[in-house]
Amino acid sequence: MRAVIRVAIAACVLLVIYALQCGVQAGFTEYVQRIILLAGINVILAVGLNLINGTTGQFSIGHAGFMAVGAYGAAFVGVQLAKPVHGALGSGPLAEAIVFNGALLAGALFAGISGLIVGMPSLRLRGDYLAVVTLGFGEIIRILFNNATFLGSATGYFGDDPSGLPAYTNFFWVFAWVTVIVILIHNLTFSQTGRSLTAIREDEIAAEAMATPTTRLKVTAFAISAATAGIAGGLFAHMQAGVRPEDFRFEKSIDMVVMIIVGGLGSISGAILGGIFVAVSLELMRDLQQYRLVLYALLLIVIMIVRPEGLLGTRELHHLLRRKKAPKPAAPTESS
Amino acid sequence: MSLLELRSVDKIFGGLHAVRGVSFQVEKGAIFGLIGPNGAGKTTLFNVITGVYTPEHGQISFAGKNIAGLKPALIAERGVARTFQNIRIFRTMTVAENVMVAGHHLHKASIAEAMLRTRAYDRDEQALAKRAHELLEVLGLAELAGEVSGSLPYGSQRRLEIARALMLSPELLLLDEPAAGMNSQEARTLNEQIRFLRDQLGLTVILVEHNMAVVMNVCETIHVVDHGETIAQGTPSEIKTHPKVLAAYLGEEEPGIEAQP
Numbered sequence: 001m002r003a004v005i006r007v008a009i010a011a012c013v014l015l016v017i018y019a020l021q022c023g024v025q026a027g028f029t030e031y032v033q034r035i036i037l038l039a040g041i042n043v044i045l046a047v048g049l050n051l052i053n054g055t056t057g058q059f060s061i062g063h064a065g066f067m068a069v070g071a072y073g074a075a076f077v078g079v080q081l082a083k084p085v086h087g088a089l090g091s092g093p094l095a096e097a098i099v100f101n102g103a104l105l106a107g108a109l110f111a112g113i114s115g116l117i118v119g120m121p122s123l124r125l126r127g128d129y130l131a132v133v134t135l136g137f138g139e140i141i142r143i144l145f146n147n148a149t150f151l152g153s154a155t156g157y158f159g160d161d162p163s164g165l166p167a168y169t170n171f172f173w174v175f176a177w178v179t180v181i182v183i184l185i186h187n188l189t190f191s192q193t194g195r196s197l198t199a200i201r202e203d204e205i206a207a208e209a210m211a212t213p214t215t216r217l218k219v220t221a222f223a224i225s226a227a228t229a230g231i232a233g234g235l236f237a238h239m240q241a242g243v244r245p246e247d248f249r250f251e252k253s254i255d256m257v258v259m260i261i262v263g264g265l266g267s268i269s270g271a272i273l274g275g276i277f278v279a280v281s282l283e284l285m286r287d288l289q290q291y292r293l294v295l296y297a298l299l300l301i302v303i304m305i306v307r308p309e310g311l312l313g314t315r316e317l318h319h320l321l322r323r324k325k326a327p328k329p330a331a332p333t334e335s336s
Numbered sequence: 337m338s339l340l341e342l343r344s345v346d347k348i349f350g351g352l353h354a355v356r357g358v359s360f361q362v363e364k365g366a367i368f369g370l371i372g373p374n375g376a377g378k379t380t381l382f383n384v385i386t387g388v389y390t391p392e393h394g395q396i397s398f399a400g401k402n403i404a405g406l407k408p409a410l411i412a413e414r415g416v417a418r419t420f421q422n423i424r425i426f427r428t429m430t431v432a433e434n435v436m437v438a439g440h441h442l443h444k445a446s447i448a449e450a451m452l453r454t455r456a457y458d459r460d461e462q463a464l465a466k467r468a469h470e471l472l473e474v475l476g477l478a479e480l481a482g483e484v485s486g487s488l489p490y491g492s493q494r495r496l497e498i499a500r501a502l503m504l505s506p507e508l509l510l511l512d513e514p515a516a517g518m519n520s521q522e523a524r525t526l527n528e529q530i531r532f533l534r535d536q537l538g539l540t541v542i543l544v545e546h547n548m549a550v551v552m553n554v555c556e557t558i559h560v561v562d563h564g565e566t567i568a569q570g571t572p573s574e575i576k577t578h579p580k581v582l583a584a585y586l587g588e589e590e591p592g593i594e595a596q597p
Contacts, residue, residue, distance in 0.1 A: 002455065184451045191450035191457070192436065192443040192464065199426045199437045206424035209386060210438035211412035211504055220447060314428060 013179060014172075021171040033171070035283050037239055040174035041232045042275030046259035047185050047268055048228025053257065054266035054314075055189055056221050057201030058123060059131045062138030063229050064252035066111040069141060070230025071237040071248070072151055074107030078238065079159045082166070100168040104177070104234040111230025112223045114141075119222035123215060126204075138253050146245040156244030164241030174235055181228050186268055188224070197221055201266075229256075255282075262303055264310030269317035274310070339364040339540050340385070340416075340508055345394035345404075347377075347384050347564075354380045355391070356564040362508070362557075367534055368542045369555030371575075373584055377564040378544045379421050382510050386418050387411040398508065413441065417506035419497035421513045421544070427486030431477055431496055434485050435468040438503035442467060471499045474537075475529060490517040498529070508540045509533065515547040523547055527554050552576065560584070 024033060049063050081099045089095040122133040151157045158164040188194055199207040200214050208214050237243045255278055263274025281299065285292035303310075312320075338361035347355040355377045362368045370378050383389045385396060387408040396404040403411050412418075417438075426434050442464050445457040472478045475495040480488060485496055494514050501509055511530070515523045527550060533539045545551045551558065552572040560568040560575060562584040568575060575581055 187451045187453050188447065192440070192445075192461065193447050193450050195429065195433050195437050196440065198429060198433075202426035202428060203424045205388065205408075206420065206426065207437065208408040209388075209412055209418055209420075209424075210500060211409050211440050212437065213409055213440075224447075 014176060017172055017175045017179070020175070024171050034239075035279060037169060037171065037174050037235075038283075039276045039279035040171075040178050041235050041239075042255075042259060042279045043178050043272050044181050044228055044232040044235070044275075045256050046263065046271035046275035046278075047182055048225045048232070049256050050260045050263075050266065050268060050271040051185055051189065051197075051228075052222050052225040054260055054264075054271070055194060055201065056197040056218060058126075058218055058222070059128075060134040060222070060225070061131050061253050061257055062118075062134030062136070062141075063225070063256050064248040064250065065134075065138035065141035066115060066226035066229035067233035067236070067252065068138075068145060068243075068245070068248035069114050070104075070107035070111040070227075070233030071243045072107075072145060072157060072233075073110035073230065074103040074234025075157050075159065075165055075237040075243050076151065077106035078103030078165065078168075078234075096166075096168060100173065100238065103238075104231055107234035107237075108227040108230040111233065112227035115223035115226025116219060118226075119219040123218040123222060135250070135253070138248070138250060142245050142248050145248075152242075154245060156242050156247075158242035165238055165243075167238060167241060169235050169239040177231055177235065181231065182268065182272070185224075185228070189268060193217065193220075198266075258300060261310055262300070264312035264314060266314035267310070267312040267316055270310055270312035270315075273312065277311075338362055339366075339399060340542070341395075341397045342381075342385070343395045343397075345381070345384060345396060346392045347380055347389055348392050354564050355384065355561075357394075358561060358564070358566050359394075360559050360566070360569065362540060362542060364507075364540055365534060365538065366540055366557060367530065367555050368540075369551045369558040369572075370542060370544045370561070371546075371551055371558060372561040372567075375563075376561045376584075378561060379512055380564075381561070382418060382512055382542075382544060385411075385510065386416055412504055412506075415504070415507040416510065417501035417504040417508070418510040419494070419501055419512055419514060421516070423490075423493050423497060425485045425493055425496055425500070427484075429485055430481065431472065431483055431485050431488070432465065432468050432481040434496055435471055435500050435503050436464050438500050439464045439467060441505070468499075468503060471502045474502070474532070475499045476525075491519070491522045494518065495526075495529070498533075502533070502537070506539065508542065510542045510544075512544045513546060514543070515545055515550045518547075520549070523550050526550065530554050 024036060045067065049060065052058050052060050078099055081102050085095050085099050118137050122130055125133060145151055146154050196207065196212045196217055199212060200218060204214055259274035259278045260271050262277055263270030282296065285295055288295060340362040343359050344357045345355055346357060358381060370381065372378055380389065384391045387406050390405045395402055398414060398416060403414065426437065443460045445460045449457045469478060469481065472481055475498055477492060477495055477499060480492060485493065488496065498514065515526055518526060530541055531554065534541055543551065543555060555572060558570065558572055558575045559566065560581050567580045567584060568578045570578065
């Protein structure tokens with residue numbers, strides 16, 4: 001019964017996303033559509049990074065590295081998959097969907113495995129030290145791709161076709177993946193595992209004294225977070241016909257950190273808002289050319305002064321709405 | 337056979353010999369007091385027993401097995417639960433969530449099942465919430481289950497730590513100054529609750545406490561340490577008049593004064 005209801009809901013959601021896609025494609029210019037796709041990819045990045053930086057409290061500033069692994073992995077596997085799948089199923093939308101999603105999952109797997117490899121030794125470190133290790137990892141990955149001749153070195157990887165990677169990424173797939181990832185991460189955050197991760201953030205010594213397998217949970221969360229960055233990377237790769245090492249510079253990692261800090265560390269809805277905020281604000285300021293980075297930094301400083309806890313703090317949007325609808329009978333005033 | 341046995345345990349921090357050759361046995365079902373002046377090494381002993389520190393020398397056996405040097409999470413899993421002197425609750429989480437964190441062993445569902453919210457996951461989650469609620473009732477915190485734990489008064493936070501420790505279904509409970517910051521009414525309730533834990537839940541309790549009204553009332557055996565070394569062990573009435581204990585607490589002179597700082 002539960003499975004049937006879920007499949008029905010999933011079908012409805014996909015239909016809605018498809019309808020929205022038709023609307024977006026009819027109503028907006030290519031340029032605006034691209035910003036919408038970028039916003040969706042940012043949401044995936046932010047929600048994934050929030051799991052480790054916000055919920056678990058382990059600071060990673062190298063997630064562009066995992067995004068790069070996912071992007072290259074998905075691009076490469078996509079090219080390898082295309083021939084046999086198209087040979088067997090022709091070139092219809094079904095074959096494309098299989099190739100694309102297979103490629104995305106492969107990218108997520110690669111990114112997840114690199115998350116495990118980086119996480120296992122480094123999650124014994126805390127705070128600043130972990131940040132330095134992840135920062136170093138991000139740069140190492142970029143430099144590796146910069147020198148990997150079979151992946152196009154510094155020019156980037158564009159597949160075998162002269163016109164570049166197929167542009168599989170569209171509104172439908174981006175937001176289908178946004179929906180899936182937000183639901184999965186939400187369920188994880190509000191589960192026994194999520195409680196344990198929050199406990200690690202709040203007080204690791206106490207969490208350990210309560211028999212929480214802290215290292216194993218931290219590494220698992222890190223790998224899941226890396227895998228979601230991998231999905232975002234795969235979507236990104238198939239949005240712009242190819243992947244270049246310079247797409248995944250240190251600034252990209254910082255952008256992701258900005259998304260979750262602006263939205264409110266530890267809040268999934270905050271991460272969603274933050275992801276959209278970064279995509280839109282960077283684009284709105286594009287006319288200012290080099291001054292936009294100055295303005296962007298100023299904007300961040302203002303947000304940090306006005307709302308240091310981020311737009312939502314650690315709260316979730318639906319919790320706030322629920323509280324407004326049904327105020328607790330004996331609850332004391334908010335200020336207490 | 338005793339439940340917990342320490343044999344000549346040493347813990348050294350650089351030049352500081354924090355615990356020196358301490359040995360004691362705690363029988364199953366006992367309420368065992370561990371007292372001593374500030375800095376005597378009581379909390380260090382707790383940290384050594386629970387695996388936060390590894391002792392330099394000596395053996396610690398719990399239920400017949402050596403636990404010295406094991407990781408804290410493993411020792412907790414074997415049935416040694418504790419509370420902390422400087423309250424370590426998970427402050428942003430609700431009271432119920434705090435307790436549920438310690439229910440790891442009751443939640444068999446995997447991470448994938450949690451992400452997909454399967455039936456097995458829901459079942460475990462409900463069982464865990466029910467157990468947490470029972471324990472909150474034991475400690476009189478049931479009404480506060482939905483409150484953010486960091487906003488609770490001090491005494492409630494201490495009781496929340498006990499509830500959380502009980503969630504591990506331990507055999508041995510180490511309470512590090514549970515009465516600190518409690519008023520005398522709360523301390524009296526605490527006495528009853530500690531006895532309840534032993535009599536109804538079959539726990540063995542080791543208590544570090546400065547509040548002598550609590551220690552002398554509830555403990556059957558008291559072990560006194562000073563400067564990391566054992567100076568006495570005995571029943572409350574023996575300890576009250578023990579010359580070395582009086583000396584440690586009050587200084588060498590003026591014999592005959594009761595040890596009630």
